[in-house]
Amino acid sequence: MDKKPSNFSQSIEQWQAERKELNELTLEAANLEIKRFFSLDSQTYRPGALDAKTKELLGLVASTVLRCDDCVLYHTIRCHDEGVKKDEFAEAMTVGLVVGGSIVIPHLRRAMARWQELDA
């Protein structure tokens, strides 16, 4: 649903549309190495010995401690898609918060708001 929460300049759908557009632009202008990196990035999250749900949680926590809103949002959506439950999401964000410190809080707040938007 294309609902724009008051805290964000874009709804999740608008954000996804922009990400898709920028991805296409990038891959069009990309050299072989950039294309290979994007391909490797996709492979990294495919189910293997660890399932996709676990891998997306790993990506979420890595993105949280590195404080990248776009990456946190991407993995938040993927976690939600993979059936992560609300309390599991909060526990993963807790690891990110405790490892990364209070500097992570602005990103945690936005992630919690985005999770609510997904659950609506």
Next chain:
Amino acid sequence: MDKKPSNFSQSIEQWQAERKELNELTLEAANLEIKRFFSLDSQTYRPGALDAKTKELLGLVASTVLRCDDCVLYHTIRCHDEGVKKDEFAEAMTVGLVVGGSIVIPHLRRAMARWQELDA
């Protein structure tokens, strides 16, 4: 006063209102550990052997070298509340700049503009 400077999409008051809203959303959805972290974060800046003004300056510099605009703005407001003077603020930001490097400059610029907004 709710003045919106031309450089920012939000005035300080609008930013504070949004922060308050996101904090409430987060604490509502939070588990015990996240609540404890937020509580510990508050305790950290209470006056002790070091006074609150010094602690807010420490938080300001930590936020500057870690390049978090929301955290820098929060501590800029707190420093101003605690009676930090303009030249003291500039000296603390200098430590942040010299330790953190030119990569900090976009954050320094915005902090200086926000300080002016507070002094107005």
Next chain:
Amino acid sequence: MDKKPSNFSQSIEQWQAERKELNELTLEAANLEIKRFFSLDSQTYRPGALDAKTKELLGLVASTVLRCDDCVLYHTIRCHDEGVKKDEFAEAMTVGLVVGGSIVIPHLRRAMARWQELDA
């Protein structure tokens, strides 16, 4: 040209105008050390044993791995001014991507879009 691409809230020219305004505000409020840092920052990119083009590429990659959009855009413009070609730009961004990881991708995407804006 003052074209505002759909992905950005500001065109390059608007961004440059805002940067100029914030720089002036900062240098007006600055103490001697901040002024010296800004001066040193300028000197760093002047041609020497390495030419300006190479130095701007170094600044671009440093900004990419440290994930600062403002710094990446600044050096993207400077690289373009110094005659960096599209494939050279992509190869420098590749170093940034492989060294810095997928967490750099949101910044890479925006840099590629900005490069297109410069070439138009």
Next chain:
Amino acid sequence: MDKKPSNFSQSIEQWQAERKELNELTLEAANLEIKRFFSLDSQTYRPGALDAKTKELLGLVASTVLRCDDCVLYHTIRCHDEGVKKDEFAEAMTVGLVVGGSIVIPHLRRAMARWQELDA
């Protein structure tokens, strides 16, 4: 077993002994907030909606992208204790590598060597 591999100045057991000693020194000198943080850090990894094994994998990946050898080793040992298998460990380290970039490689190498030491 107290085997010292040629690549490291300490065996895992020596490292654990030193860590224990420094932890005791720190908690003895600690104020209430530091003690609370250490306590919160422990709680963060207890089984909840996510099991301990998953939480340790999250801690491992967070530590990898933030490039802290001591933290990586701590979580490597905990992952091994929690029954993480070799291929699961490699897949978690892959997320760390792809998200964090080649700058993570020195830490990845040491983690793989330590994993071998644990399996021996």
Next chain:
Amino acid sequence: MDKKPSNFSQSIEQWQAERKELNELTLEAANLEIKRFFSLDSQTYRPGALDAKTKELLGLVASTVLRCDDCVLYHTIRCHDEGVKKDEFAEAMTVGLVVGGSIVIPHLRRAMARWQELDA
């Protein structure tokens, strides 16, 4: 006193001697910009509107959240020289811990051990 604690490969005095040697080597090989940076770095901590003790605490916290052991040790010694007391040191380290997260703990532990070495 040249006491080497069991946790460290160097006593503080040995560390200071090595730092001095490497500084001299660096400044001998340095170009004008590197020399200017080192000079600016010194100026940054001289007493001004903020006293030297406060500035060293700022440098300590910046170094802690950025997790640089050499920088933390340098500022720990300077703080001790400037009359920072044990509980003030612990409160500054608390800001560093809470802002920077558990990833800071290995550095916190070593800083507490070094403080003890200074007090001995």
Next chain:
Amino acid sequence: MDKKPSNFSQSIEQWQAERKELNELTLEAANLEIKRFFSLDSQTYRPGALDAKTKELLGLVASTVLRCDDCVLYHTIRCHDEGVKKDEFAEAMTVGLVVGGSIVIPHLRRAMARWQELDA
């Protein structure tokens, strides 16, 4: 030559031998994605629109601002191999220092000492 400078626990040759050993261990235990990443990392520095010398300088500066001693040393050796001169090396390190800040200085010092070791 296998000369061990007083500042380092390993000579460059010893460091290279250990790196080689750890690389082999890692690639032996690696899954397909880790192997692909290592391969992509190599490709990234091959001459293309930018020559190898420029690419190694880019890798050097990226490693400096991200403060990874192993990565800085690797690219220092590669820069030396590619014919980078002493003043060019110093200028690249200057970009790293000014962008990354004083927190980079311990790494700069060690890099300058290693450069001397290579020139001997």
